[in-house]
Amino acid sequence: MQPVALFVTCLIDQWHPEIGEAAVRVLQRAGCAVSFPQGQTCCGQATFNDGFWDDARVLGRWFLEVFEDAPAVVTPSGSCAAMVREWYPRLFRDFPALAARACGLAHRTYELSEYLVRVLGVTELGARFPAAVAYHPSCHGLRSLGLREEPLRLLAAVRDLRLVALPRAEECCGFGGFFAVKFSALSGAMLSAKLDAIESSGADVVTATDASCLVHLAGGLARRGSRVRAVHLAEILDAG
Amino acid sequence: MNRDVVLQGIRAALGSLPRPDCPDIPAPRIPADLVVHFIERAQDLGVQVVRIASADEAAGQVAAWCGQRGARRAAVWTHPDLAPIVERLRTRGVDVLSPVAAPETVAGADVGITGADWAVAETATLVLASAPDRPRITSLLPPVHLALLRADRIVPHLPALFARLDALPSALTLITGPSRSADIGLVPVLGAHGPTEVTVLLLTVSRRAPTTAA
């Protein structure tokens, strides 16, 4: 049994706990002993991306405390994994003791699909999901973590799932954290293009590794009354 | 004094920055047949390549071309490979301009004829070095540019070109196809400022039977 600590993310914790539950079951099925450090809150990405580095450092420090003893941290969010992996070491650059801990943690933190495929070497999880699915590669997972094949290999192993090609798949959906609120019209224009692509793909479901992008997409789909549903990758891998 | 301000600013900015070494240049792949590669890539650009076996044959081709197109005036470099062309054009009554003709005159030529010092296969690029009697405007002002290229002057790629150059002329011009612009409505237009048409006379001299003109 691989011991892993789940970082569920503040978004999934408060808005979409079912994604967290699915992630836990998927990890268990892949042979992991999952723990949930109760002290966890937010990785600080939202404030960090908005320029509030001092605030992000406060939350990052808390995160370091909470996950200090975790042998591996797995999170169903590419952007939160990227925050810990790519940015914590830099955020604590001028605090040598913390920087060392941040680097250590950075090396043991993974996005869910990345952990399953790259670390455990698991793609077959016995899931069944009878639907046409379009995969939207979330930007941070794609470009910060380099996740291209991993989610697709997991989806390919799901019974009765038909993967459909998403036009201009690698273009950003327009979420971008506070960007979606501050530059609302621009974010809306990007969202609209992404939704057009999703609807033209013939998919019943759009999936991604990041709940934040999916909340944005789901909100857009609901607003236009689309029949397409947004489902997190963890939920598809847990279905059957 | 601006010189000292700028340089001191740079030195202050660099401070005790570590100064890295300069890396080597990655070697591109070399295509199996340079001539074939050059011709294929030239075709992609809409550049016609006419293979010829001797400078005399080039003269015949150019004269025929001028006849077909009704070209009355040609600007031509002074160049040993081009001498037969000049001779033939003159006998055909084409007005061959002096290499030192003024730009206003050269602008009135129907065709500019030059040699090419080198060519790059990867991009079908012609490389022209400026020199006395080999002005820059010959390949620029007339609407058609004809270049005579010897096949053994084709190098595989730019790094190979730069490795072979020993002294640089005042202007080394790399020409890849006809002048173009897509500044209006993103529609590619040829002949934006320079020639609308580029044709290469590719001189492949047979080793067994060298031509007398070459």
Next chain:
Amino acid sequence: MSGQRPSSIDIIGNIERALQDSALQRSLGVALPAFRMQRDAAVAEVPEWEDLRVAAARIKDFALAHLDGLLTRLEAQVTARGGLVHWAADAEAARQIITGLARTRGARRIVKSKSMTTEEIHLNAALQAAGATVVETDLGEYILQLAGEAPSHLIAPAVHKSTAAVAELFSARLGAPRYQRPEDLARVAREALRSDFLAADMGVSGVNFAVAETGTLVIVENEGNARFTTTLPRVHVAVMGIEKVIPRLADLGVFLRLLARSGTGQRASVYVSLLTGPRRAGETDGPEELHLVILDNGRVRLLADPDLREALRCIRCGACQNVCPVFERVGGHAYGAVYGGPIGAVVTPVLEGLGRAGGLPFASTLCGACAEVCPVKIDIPRMLLVLRGRAVRGGYVGRPDRLFARGWTFLMRSPARLRALGRLGRWLQRLVVRRGRIERLPYPWSGWTLHRTAPPLAARPFRDRWASLRQDRGAESRGASRSSRGSLR
């Protein structure tokens, strides 16, 4: 630099206006995807592409680290070839040098080839004030000069203008018939500009690369107007930023292969001119005088900044603009500065100050598409984040943002507070949740619900479900069997 302008760039307003401009939306929506496709195809042909990018980044880093030595070497080599080198610490100095040259050489008619550096120093106005006529000769720039507009893209300056708009402009300004076809319009410009070239007594160009080893100025273009500009007038003035110097001629083999494929998706640009000194004895064309103006104008601030220095690697290919989903929708003008798009959002705040341009780094989702295509591997998203951090620390962001960040951090610093916040939120959201979703939120979240619904907080957060979940063994239970939909609403 041209002096800190006090007013700040209204990036949010500019973006809203650009989104309303349907002609702009149409032009960019066609142009940029086409550029991207061409770029991807051209890059796919080169198996050693990644090695080239790495080499290019390292050569530029080398050049920047040895900038003082390379620039003095360049100066010595240009001088040895008969050129004259001038140094300009700022835009004002550069303008004085060039207008001085025009005056002393009696140059009244000046032609220019496309140069962002001369845009940056606002050269045209200075030359005109000095009594010269200045004609932009790049077709796109010519159109913009006639229209009285600034370029909006690094390599396609008039990409925001439609064919119909150009026809209208040529008719109004040149008295040309209203041609429908771009080739006819291009011919109108070609003929008008031919006479300008033949009459010009000074040509002003930019520089793409300057080779220190040989004193060679390299100018890359497709139209041939830069060849005209550097060939026909008797005086050629080339203007370069200090970062344009490269060490060796051989390095051009790397940069030229990257530049055209990255920018326009061509295998090579049509014309690359390697100019080494003015015309030589016996030659009948080329300029009699060659002047090189080396410009700093704030670049040393980037050089002195370890976090932002790599922005000086930029070879102005435009690839970052072509892939940017923000740029595709707002164009270059929205950035309110000479350099727009992702790289502009990095350099403008440094060149013009965070007070004026501190908003630019925030106009990005940090999607990273720019860094992925950059031929010199500039990590633009990282630098945007650095600049956001500086904008916050320097006090250039608004009070609501500050309050939100403080509040969020205070609440998230403890799981008990997060729990309490969740409870409060669930109680409050009864006011806005309708049929399982939220259609409208009050300020400051109203921006969200303008374009999308918002999800309500879950009845029980994950942390409260964990205890029961832990009892399960994943192998025996599955999500979709219990929750019928398993989707976000």
